Amino acid sequence: MTEPAVRSFDSALANGPRLGDRRITMTPAVEASEGGPLSAYTAHLGRGERAxxxxxxxxxxxxxxxxxxxxxxGGVVTAGAGEYLHVPRETPGELEAVEDTTLVCVSVPAH
Structure with missing residues (x-):
């Protein structure tokens, strides 16, 4: 059995797959295949991109x-650098990058 170890990730890396021709990338860090209860990834969205x-x-x-x-x-929610949001499962709505934006996202359960 492998011992658990602390790992670090860099949210500045944008080497993940691009969503079509859009300026949105998602770079996985912690994945379901590792067997843990959560996933984590970095998302980069260009200004004006929506999802x-x-x-x-x-x-x-x-x-x-x-x-x-x-x-x-529930209305409009905005968040900037240093802020975080809880997005419950099956939350309806649309996200828009007001500026070029980088997010670190943690999901439960892992996917």
């Missing part, structure tokens, strides 16, 4: 840089 919010898992998003806006049934 649907619903996901089949709970997430916490930490805004590392930039600013984003989420529009949903």
């Amino acid at each position: 649907d919010v619903p996901a089949p898992y709970d997430e916490v998003w930490v805004v590392v840089s930039g600013r984003l806006r989420i529009v949903g049934p």
Whole structure:
């Protein structure tokens, strides 16, 4: 059995897959294949990019840089660098990058 070890990740890396021709990348850090209870990844969104919010898992998003806006049934929520959001499972809405934005996202359960 392998001993657990602390690992570090750099949110500045944007080497993950790009979503089509959009300026959105997602770089995995901790994945379900590792057998843990959560996933973590870095997301980069270019200014003006939009994405649907619903996901089949709970997430916490930490805004590392930039600013984003989420529009949903509860109204408009904005967050900038240093702020974080709890996004419950199946939350309806749309995310928009008000500026070039980098997020670190943690999801439970792992995916």
